[in-house]
Each structure stands twice: as structure tokens, then as C-alpha cells.
Amino acid sequence: MIVASTTDIGVLYGTFALLRAVQTQRPVSAFSMKSAPRVRRRLLDHWDNLDGTVERGYAGRSLWDWSRLPAISPRYRDYARANASIGINGIVLTNVNANAKVLTPAYLAKVAALADVFRPYGITVYLTARFSAPIEIGGLTTADPLDSRVRAWWRAKIDEIYGYVPDFGGFLVKANSEGQPGPQDYHRSHADGANMFAEALAPHHGVVMWRAFVYRSALAEDRVRQSYDEFAPLDGHFRSNVLLQTKNGPLDFQPREPFHPLFGAMPKTAQMIELQITKEYLGEDSHLVYLAPLFSEVLTAETYARGPGSTVGRVIDGTLQGQRETGMAGVSNIGSDTNWTGSEFNQANWYAYGRLAWDHGLSPDSIADEWVRMSFSNDSTVVRTIVHIMLVSREAAVNYMTPLGLAHLMGTNHHYGPAPWARVTRADWSPVYFHRADSAGIGFDRTITGSNAVAQYFPPVRNRYADRATVPEHLLLWFHHVAWTDQMRSGRTLWDELALHYQAGVDTVRAMRHAWSSLRGKIDDERFTETERFLSIQEREARWWRDAVLQYFATFSHQPLPIGVEPPAHSLSYYLALRCPRDEHKPRCEAIP
Numbered sequence: 054m055i056v057a058s059t060t061d062i063g064v065l066y067g068t069f070a071l072l073r074a075v076q077t078q079r080p081v082s083a084f085s086m087k088s089a090p091r092v093r094r095r096l097l098d099h100w101d102n103l104d105g106t107v108e109r110g111y112a113g114r115s116l117w118d119w120s121r122l123p124a125i126s127p128r129y130r131d132y133a134r135a136n137a138s139i140g141i142n143g144i145v146l147t148n149v150n151a152n153a154k155v156l157t158p159a160y161l162a163k164v165a166a167l168a169d170v171f172r173p174y175g176i177t178v179y180l181t182a183r184f185s186a187p188i189e190i191g192g193l194t195t196a197d198p199l200d201s202r203v204r205a206w207w208r209a210k211i212d213e214i215y216g217y218v219p220d221f222g223g224f225l226v227k228a229n230s231e232g233q234p235g236p237q238d239y240h241r242s243h244a245d246g247a248n249m250f251a252e253a254l255a256p257h258h259g260v261v262m263w264r265a266f267v268y269r270s271a272l273a274e275d276r277v278r279q280s281y282d283e284f285a286p287l288d289g290h291f292r293s294n295v296l297l298q299t300k301n302g303p304l305d306f307q308p309r310e311p312f313h314p315l316f317g318a319m320p321k322t323a324q325m326i327e328l329q330i331t332k333e334y335l336g337e338d339s340h341l342v343y344l345a346p347l348f349s350e351v352l353t354a355e356t357y358a359r360g361p362g363s364t365v366g367r368v369i370d371g372t373l374q375g376q377r378e379t380g381m382a383g384v385s386n387i388g389s390d391t392n393w394t395g396s397e398f399n400q401a402n403w404y405a406y407g408r409l410a411w412d413h414g415l416s417p418d419s420i421a422d423e424w425v426r427m428s429f430s431n432d433s434t435v436v437r438t439i440v441h442i443m444l445v446s447r448e449a450a451v452n453y454m455t456p457l458g459l460a461h462l463m464g465t466n467h468h469y470g471p472a473p474w475a476r477v478t479r480a481d482w483s484p485v486y487f488h489r490a491d492s493a494g495i496g497f498d499r500t501i502t503g504s505n506a507v508a509q510y511f512p513p514v515r516n517r518y519a520d521r522a523t524v525p526e527h528l529l530l531w532f533h534h535v536a537w538t539d540q541m542r543s544g545r546t547l548w549d550e551l552a553l554h555y556q557a558g559v560d561t562v563r564a565m566r567h568a569w570s571s572l573r574g575k576i577d578d579e580r581f582t583e584t585e586r587f588l589s590i591q592e593r594e595a596r597w598w599r600d601a602v603l604q605y606f607a608t609f610s611h612q613p614l615p616i617g618v619e620p621p622a623h624s625l626s627y628y629l630a631l632r633c634p635r636d637e638h639k640p641r642c643e644a645i646p
């Protein structure tokens with residue numbers, strides 16, 4: 054058996070591939086494989102705060118114990134090894150809602166200690182840069198990116214960081230988004246901001262990953278248009294060591310969104326995709342939702358930027374438009390919990406992300422098969438049963454949360470549980486802003502008669518989405534406002550179709566639960582019982598979603614439930630009363646029977 058590579062780290066990856074073959078019981082005697090990653094920077098983005106909390110983290114506290122660092126916990130090494138085993142080679146340690154303190158010497162010494170642990174595993178450390186850091190920790194009165202003192206401050210700061218971490222990867226920046234400071238505070242463009250960092254990082258071979266997740270007040274406009282409108286005109290204005298980091302869809306990590314129209318629309322810009330591994334809108338820790346189908350759906354989506362074959366994956370890996378800097382980012386779901394991710398099945402999403410970052414063409418079922426064999430058993434019944442549960446789980450969640458192209462019906466702060474009735478001061482955080490239900494129908498008109506966001510896609514995609522006759526039904530209400538009684542392809546009315554999707558979501562979770570129960574005794578009790586408990590929560594909450602959403606929409610549609618949909622267990626006022634307290638980080642609306 055020979056494991057060979059042109060680099061040390063390649064040998065490590067090769068060894069992990071061999072171990073994977075052994076663990077999944079592939080015939081090792083005939084084993085021969087050759088593999089290279091399709092994107093260069095395969096990153097995990099932690100949204101970890103210096104106070105130990107994790108934004109949208111559901112697996113305990115932050116893994117980084119800043120108060121004890123530079124003392125090293127053995128978990129850091131285990132974490133690095135796990136990441137290396139799936140090809141991840143970069144970690145952004147801190148939240149994009151950034152704290153400038155991480156750039157001070159006391160913290161840089163801690164960052165350096167982590168970098169030393171990660172280095173042998175081929176993992177580079179990156180940090181988030183708070184745009185206003187020159188004011189907050191630098192004593193300047195401005196953070197204007199064209200001000201020479203500001204530029205000098207960042208240059209010196211970056212040189213200082215490289216003194217601590219010689220192979221530092223660079224910065225990830227969230228600017229002028231959701232209250233974060235940025236270049237527009239000084240009437241400068243995103244390119245001005247990004248290029249300031251890029252210029253200072255270039256001598257050290259560092260990069261800046263600049264997030265495209267921006268939106269202004271949405272009172273008049275369509276929030277999903279804004280990132281494209283802001284960034285597409287800047288194509289060609291970014292330095293070569295800037296990567297524009299764009300979320301998979303134009304809204305915000307929903308159970309389903311169309312792909313982001315910026316992919317393919319900026320041929321002169323290196324573009325990374327940002328996927329969310331932590332399940333902010335997908336049931337957080339307790340719902341079993343395997344995300345590879347979601348990730349793969351966007352990576353294989355056809356942008357038509359250069360005709361057929363112009364998939365998002367090929368935009369990202371640089372083969373479509375010739376970018377040399379390439380990368381993918383996954384928002385981490387890892388915390389201090391013993392099982393790392395809050396639930397056993399959330400580990401599968403970490404695994405799947407790494408595998409797809411290595412090769413975006415891998416299939417969700419082959420990744421699930423590998424993961425189940427390595428995590429549970431090679432017994433064929435166990436493998437078949439668990440892989441099946443995983444593969445149906447994402448569509449189940451779409452069905453019981455936001456079917457047919459609906460989006461953002463979740464509770465307004467915590468994003469957990471249904472709240473289609475909710476309005477908050479910031480209009481574009483309100484479910485009512487997104488679903489637009491009225492007595493005539495439901496859905497957001499993004500065609501020429503509405504916001505025309507559909508025009509941001511390349512022509513064949515644009516036309517397909519814009520036309521009621523050709524838009525895929527799973528994106529229907531994303532692009533169209535449709536009458537409750539309009540006929541769907543099935544021949545049913547929209548109302549009936551919607552109700553049956555919600556019911557299908559509940560039915561699928563029931564079937565998942567039933568399938569899981571057949572594994573008793575075939576896997577260890579601890580993980581069997583934990584998953585059984587979570588699936589019972591998931592089934593209960595799928596019903597909660599179905600009942601609350603359908604009852605609320607029935608107040609507009611005045612339609613009865615179709616045959617096959619179970620009548621809601623409670624009145625609408627009951628569900629309204631369950632609204633989770635807005636300021637509670639992670640509600641558990643336990644009142645549901």
C-alpha cells in the first residue's frame with residue numbers, strides 16, 4: 054500500500070482517505086484512488102464571541118477558552134484532526150459580528166497558540182476584522198479606508214499579527230451589514246474597504262474574505278435584491294487577494310432558496326460560497342436535518358453565466374471564469390458539547406460540508422453512506438435505514454416549515470418555530486414581509502410586476518423563474534404571488550397543495566421516527582435514545598409548524614383543509630400565545646402537547 058503526495062499534508066489527507074476506505078469496508082487490496090481538492094481554501098467560520106457565547110451556536114459554549122488560552126486543551130488537537138480528516142484547511146476563529154479586542158496583543162498570543170496546534174494538521178488561522186478597530190483599539194478618530202493614518206494603522210496591525218502567526222491566512226469582514234461598521238460610513242465603497250485590507254495583507258500572502266451579505270432598510274425595496282445590486286457593479290474593482298464571500302441564497306440560510314444571483318455575475322472577482330452548517334433556520338440542535346442535499350442543490354445549480362454547465366460549483370472552483378483564488382466557507386456548528394455539535398446527526402453536516410468543500414460533485418447519498426458506516430455501523434440494514442432517514446430529512450423540513458418557495462416564517466429573533474403572523478419594526482425581518490399573504494393569495498412577486506429580482510439571473514434561468522408555467526413549483530412563492538384557488542401542476546388548488554406539503558412534512562418525520570425505532574439494539578443505547586428523543590421533539594414541532602401556519606393562512610384563504618390533512622390540535626389563539634419571548638436566545642416552546 055502506497056500513500057503519496059507532493060506535500061506533507063497531502064500524505065495526511067491520503068492517509069485519512071485510506072482509513073475511510075478501511076472503515077467503510079471497501080476492498081483495500083484493490084484500493085486505488087487519486088484525489089485533489091477542487092477549491093483551495095476550505096474554511097470553517099466560527100461565529101464565536103470572546104465572552105464564550107456562540108452566535109447561532111447550539112452545541113454549548115465556544116470551544117475556544119479565551120480565559121485559559123494560550124493554555125491548550127486536548128480538544129483543540131482532536132478538533133484539528135477531525136477537520137483535517139475531511140480536508141478542512143482554514144478556521145476563522147471569531148464571529149463576523151466582530152470584536153476588535155481579538156486584534157490586541159493579549160489575544161494575538163492566544164490566537165498564536167491555537168495556530169501552533171492547528172498547523173501540523175494543515176490548518177491556517179484567520180480572524181474577523183472589525184472595520185472600526187482603528188478607532189476602538191487604535192486611538193484614531195476615523196476608520197475611513199482612504200485615510201492614510203487608517204491605512205498605516207492596519208498595515209502595522211497586520212505586520213504585528215504576522216509576527217505572532219507567520220502563516221496567518223487573513224481576514225473575514227462583515228461590513229455595513231446589520232449594524233456593523235464599514236466603508237460606507239465614510240461614503241466609500243465596499244471595494245475601497247476590501248482593498249485597504251488586501252493591500253496590507255498582500256506582502257504576507259494573506260487574503261481578505263469580504264462578505265456580500267448586505268441589505269439596507271427594506272421598506273420600499275426587496276431585501277433579496279440588495280446584495281446583487283450593491284456588488285455586481287463592483288466587479289473588476291477588487292484586488293486579486295480579495296474573495297467575495299456570498300451566502301448560498303440571496304436571503305439568509307433558509308430551508309430552501311434559489312441560488313444567489315451573484316454567482317457567475319462577477320467574472321473578474323474571486324467568489325467564495327458561504328454555507329451554514331449550524332441549523333439556524335432548520336431546527337437548531339434537535340431536528341434531524343441532513344444538509345448535504347441543500348448544499349449540493351446550490352453547488353450543482355446551473356447559473357448559465359456561460360451557457361449550460363455553468364454550475365455554482367464551477368464558479369466557486371474557478372474553472373468557469375478562471376479565478377485563481379478559490380474557497381468555500383461553512384458556518385460552524387461546533388461547540389464545547391462532548392459530541393461537538395449538540396446532536397449526533399449535526400456531526401453529519403460538519404462531515405458533509407468538508408467532503409463537499411473538497412469535491413462539490415460528491416453525491417449527498419454517498420457522503421451519508423460513508424458517514425453512517427464510519428459513525429455507526431457497516432451492517433447493511435443499519436446503513437440503509439439511517440441513510441434513508443438522512444436523505445428524506447431536508448425535504449421534510451422544507452415541507453413542514455416553508456414549502457413551495459415560502460421563506461422566513463420563523464420566529465423573528467431566535468428563528469425557531471413558526472411565526473407567520475409576526476411583524477417587527479425592521480420590516481425585512483418580519484415573516485409578513487416575506488409571505489405577503491392577503492385575501493387574494495400568497496407569495497412575493499419578484500417578476501416585472503413586482504420587485505423584478507428575477508432579472509438578476511442569467512436569461513434562461515430568469516425566464517424560467519419569471520414564468521408561472523415554468524418556474525419550479527418548489528420556488529413558486531419565492532417569485533410569484535399566487536391566488537389561493539389557482540391550479541397547480543397536480544390539478545389541486547394552491548391552498549390544497551400547500552396544506553398537503555405541510556402534512557407531508559409531518560408524515561415524513563413520523564416515518565423517520567418509525568424507521569429509527571427499528572434500530573433499537575442495533576446501535577448503542579446512548580445514541581439510539583438521544584436520537585429517539587430528538588425525533589419525538591421534531592415530530593411534535595412539525596405538527597406545531599403545520600397547525601400554526603395553516604391556521605394562520607386560513608384566515609386569508611377562507612379555505613377548508615383538504616382530505617388527508619389532519620385538523621389542527623389547537624386554535625390559532627393558542628398558537629399565537631406560544632410566541633416565544635423575543636429576547637430569549639433559544640426558546641423551547643414546551644407547551645406544545
Ligand code: GCW
Binds near residue numbers: 100109149227333
Ligand atoms: O441572519 C443573520 C443571522 C445573524 C448573523 C447574520 C450574518 C452573524 O441571524 O445571527 O450574524 O445572518 O450572517 O451576518
